[in-house]
Amino acid sequence: MSSQLFIQLQLEMTEIKLSVGMKTVKAKIRTVEMNPNEIHFPENLFDLFCLPIQRYNFHAIYKEEIESLMLGPIVGLVTDFTNKENDDPYFRSIHSFCEELHHGLKEYGGFLFVFSYPEFPAKGYYFEEGKWKSAQLPIPDVIYNRIHSRRIEFGREYNLFRQKLTELGIPIFNDRFLSKWEVHEHLIHENHLQPFIPETNLFTKDLLAAFVDKYDTVFIKPVHGSQGRNIFKLKKENSSMILEASVKSHTEHKQVILPLEDVYSYIKPFVNNRIYIIQQGIPLHTYQNRGMDFRVLCHKNHQGRWTATSLVSRISAEGEFVSNLARGGEIMNPLNVLKNSLSIGEAKALIKEVKELAIETAMIIERKSSGITGELGIDIGIDQEYKPWLIEVNSKPSKNFEDGQKKIRPSAKAIIQFCTKLAWDTTFEMEES
Template identity: 55%
Template structure:
């Protein structure tokens, strides 16, 4: 961010009447903001602007006292705040923020405190990180937009009528919900309100494959992949020792099929699809396998992908999840890498299927040695950043976060396995701290909140 942001502490004060618009500010803050002598000032928070009169008084530096009625007009709970501030002299406006809304879907019960499913703890982490750096954070569902959201106070998520946010971070769990008519109407409403929404949708495996394949520096890192059909099944299964059949819109290692070439043109089958458990005990010809798969895959898009013999750890399948985020300069960076090792009797490493996390350098050393593991880890970071840049530039909307799954084969060659626009939040062990990935998200939200005003909403 090339513009200076000033941290400001705000305390509510009792108003003299319902129309009290007097905001008290420390002399130091008044001077630091380079305010004009005219003591009338517009204060913008979220998408709302209120005209106030400024009075300078002796108080702690970077402190403002704001009447409770103004805080209520901003649709904020009555409490102390830390915000970041930007003064725009041409508009005579002091912008406070960022106001960040996290969009997700969760069970609604007015009598009980909400639970945000797999990202509940992560929402608490974001709240604490934003409160620490400056800003206001809340969680909402799209069908309750502007009616009710939830903010964290004293360890409890409380309902309130929330303000229009500066930026919205999409963490909806359901692909189907994102494709629904009500959600599309909600998206149009955000466009009308000029509120940026980032990571606005799930990515499909086929879409990601084609975007990366077009990039000549990256396509050699891709396993050969085609849309599933009988012809493609025969082609790839005969060409490679193993192939994977995956749903184009799948996630968390669900509904994946692994075929392995056996003797006499037979193939064995492993799968997480319950309906196929019974046939996974035997070996079959490809014709038979296609016959069994046809009703399972009916009217659903699946891909068939070259299987790569990746390095293992303690005989468990292994890959690496690399988290990438946009930094304050709007460039991609790696914020976290973990090795994921599959649970016993599993052929996918996803944590949702019992996989475990390990430190990447430790496990790479066991199979590649010290020097090679350092080189591979460095290359993995470069590959992840280049992949993230390619995906974000090829996809519509704003992308600020990606989880990139990378495998390493027996020769140390890297393979791009998958790219996730809504990566799991269970990868880093935060030990009660604000993790690098959460800090990166907060910085990106701040960039969108303030830079969109300066650049007229253009985020490159």
């Protein structure tokens, strides 16, 4: 170790405990004159810690009372993917985001690897020389959940993996998908948020009639849906209803006109015994006659406070009533969208209000949900009077917003900060218990 680092860390002993990830070994320190802030490992230490032999940029924290030097954090990202023996792994919609996180941790301090939960802890993938390589890697300090499927999270194999993490004392954040009804129940009991929440209930035949009687437009959405799939939009027209659906088998006829008494029978086969919600349709502000909402990415920072790290306008594709990117929606700068109808000052004030509503929502969801929450994507629409409405909350928000950008985005930096905080907080709690 460099002499300067030895002094900077206030080390007094030359024999200490050294921790990387969940593994701790006893090590002897020899101080030498070399670049400040450098530590050189002998090869056997790399093997003991299951670290590929390469240069690392780690945070170093020395706990004098337990004579332990911790290097890290080691961050594991769990997702579901398949890869054939000799093929490079492909992490689906988050593949380029995983590279972004790798580069961010390399720059700000830490080591990332990606793994599939059935292979944990025997095998993971780390990024080196432009490709993902497999190896047995350290047991991580913290795990970031990017499983793509609700069905997997409900499955036995995934739950065995979760039990293993509990036994090892490894924190996992964004533990699971949130259901739309669960989110609604968390938020609707907060009096100050009620004016921003569309009327919502569990879908039944009787409620369909009641909602249609009360509102010009209603939406019917799957409780466990995502990416704007399997949603129905009903709009009154005289004594009939115009029905639109974002359902695969419905694409050949975008709109169907039905008498009200036939609507439930028409929808029922699509719903197919799954749980749906029914929701008041808000006459939202549009952009060039296309649907529009805002996606606010909210993250907990290194101080444990929620911040809005990104805000974009999502504009629906022609002929679509949902703005999700998965259904052809496009991303625009919110100021550019709003300045067509508001002054710059008014647009900035509205964006500030949207961010504040998103942060308040994130704080409540975190407080009322089980597990650790560190990231949420919150969808907010504005009506024609420029009042914000909470549309949806996502615990696994899309990572594809700013395509083609090579820099580390604020949202990725926020995840790195939160991982680092979680890793050190958990390590200290375990050492002190």
